[in-house]
Amino acid sequence: MPGLASARPLDPDQFRTPLDPDEFRSRVDPGEFRTQGDPDFHPVRFRVPAPTGRKALGTTAIHLIDRSRQDPSMPSGQRELMISVWYPASMSASAPFARYMPPKTAADVDEAWTGEEGLALPPGSFDFANTLTHARVDVPVQPLRHPVVLFSPGQGDSRFVNTAQVEDLASRGYVVVTIDHSHESPVEFPRGRFLPGAPAPEVPDPAWTRTALETRTADARFVLNQLEHLADGQNPDADGKDLPDGLADSLDLRKVGMFGYGLGGYTTANTMLVDRRVAAGVDLDGTLQDDRAKGPLGEVAEKGLNRPFLLFGSDQSQRTDPGKDNYDPSWASFWAAQRGGRLNLALLHTKQKAFTDYQFIFSQLFHDIYGNDPVIGSVMRALVGSAKPARSVLAQREYLGAFFDLTLRRRPVLLLRGDSPKFPEVRFAG
Numbered sequence: 001m002p003g004l005a006s007a008r009p010l011d012p013d014q015f016r017t018p019l020d021p022d023e024f025r026s027r028v029d030p031g032e033f034r035t036q037g038d039p040d041f042h043p044v045r046f047r048v049p050a051p052t053g054r055k056a057l058g059t060t061a062i063h064l065i066d067r068s069r070q071d072p073s074m075p076s077g078q079r080e081l082m083i084s085v086w087y088p089a090s091m092s093a094s095a096p097f098a099r100y101m102p103p104k105t106a107a108d109v110d111e112a113w114t115g116e117e118g119l120a121l122p123p124g125s126f127d128f129a130n131t132l133t134h135a136r137v138d139v140p141v142q143p144l145r146h147p148v149v150l151f152s153p154g155q156g157d158s159r160f161v162n163t164a165q166v167e168d169l170a171s172r173g174y175v176v177v178t179i180d181h182s183h184e185s186p187v188e189f190p191r192g193r194f195l196p197g198a199p200a201p202e203v204p205d206p207a208w209t210r211t212a213l214e215t216r217t218a219d220a221r222f223v224l225n226q227l228e229h230l231a232d233g234q235n236p237d238a239d240g241k242d243l244p245d246g247l248a249d250s251l252d253l254r255k256v257g258m259f260g261y262g263l264g265g266y267t268t269a270n271t272m273l274v275d276r277r278v279a280a281g282v283d284l285d286g287t288l289q290d291d292r293a294k295g296p297l298g299e300v301a302e303k304g305l306n307r308p309f310l311l312f313g314s315d316q317s318q319r320t321d322p323g324k325d326n327y328d329p330s331w332a333s334f335w336a337a338q339r340g341g342r343l344n345l346a347l348l349h350t351k352q353k354a355f356t357d358y359q360f361i362f363s364q365l366f367h368d369i370y371g372n373d374p375v376i377g378s379v380m381r382a383l384v385g386s387a388k389p390a391r392s393v394l395a396q397r398e399y400l401g402a403f404f405d406l407t408l409r410r411r412p413v414l415l416l417r418g419d420s421p422k423f424p425e426v427r428f429a430g
Helices: 021-027 103-114 163-171 206-231 263-274 299-303 329-337 358-370 375-383 389-409
Strands: 056-070 078-089 097-099 132-137 146-152 175-180 251-261 280-284 309-313 342-347 426-428
Touching: 056 163, 056 206, 078 132, 078 163, 078 206, 132 163, 146 163, 146 206, 146 263, 146 389, 163 175, 163 389, 175 206, 206 251, 206 263, 251 263, 251 389, 263 280, 263 299, 280 389, 299 329, 309 329, 309 389, 329 342, 342 389, 358 375, 358 389
Parallel strands: 056 132, 146 175, 146 251, 251 280, 280 309, 309 342
Antiparallel strands: 056 078, 078 175, 097 132, 342 426
């Protein structure tokens, strides 16, 4: 059998359906797997789905320092962030493709999934550092003005784990800016300086969530400020790095959107509440209250917004039936209060992490480890749901692109008018 597993396949009958991740860890003995010293061991490189748009892609990383916020733990003594800018590029075949993650971030994320609290896999299974994206590093930007979309990741997640969505938007003609929220996301700064992420409290803490939300919102607003400086001809990179040719002239900051996954979705809505520069937003399966079970509701859930917003949920988030375990009162409150355009979509047969790259990462990894063993279905259902990864990726890309095309470019889109036979896995929930 190819990959990391021993020759003995796992018996899927030993698992409940759907599989509980804790049970997976308890029943799969790490000794069953080959180790790094075994000649058959190899880390798994992933294939990021090719973007669907027509544009060639470029990307660059920028180091920012917010001198208005103090942070004694940083060398500068001030708040420091890393962002990536993904953009439509001029053709440049000589530049290398960007790696999926820088090496220290890659090792940290791998450890999170293969350590004691992760899956029963040997360290080094996830080869994020050598997986290639479809974007070339620091190539010139296509000489046009493009709408700008910000992205905020889920709680504790790297800005890179939604690359499939980000690349697709860039291939459709958007400049997409992804943000690592320092001290929460793992982040690698220039010259290899690494800051690990901090886990959320084991017991849900509304005060922790509110602090994280306010910090993330301040980060997003600061990034917007720096993009304005960049468009005015200044270089915001803290180290004076040469930025790609044409980047400043490519930013159409009259057309700014934002989206986020999990806590990043809450961040998106909250940023729109306090900053009118963001004209449209998308929440990918993120509650809009400080604790999913106990509240309190976020201010944005109580007040709504006067600009378009899309709620895009999994089977674990919906607002239509208070009698179900997955009912989210913050979505219901937001829906009632929302004054701008509103959409509520449900991606059927999914769990929250299906809104990240993990849906295809896990699929590729487990097939590499187990071949076609039936256990893969149980593991996938436990982690991301039973939706086919390729279909799930495509549906998310199409609806994200359609929403921003409508709200930022004013292009009418039939896909957003109701349930579509092209995507039966997407249901209009409101």
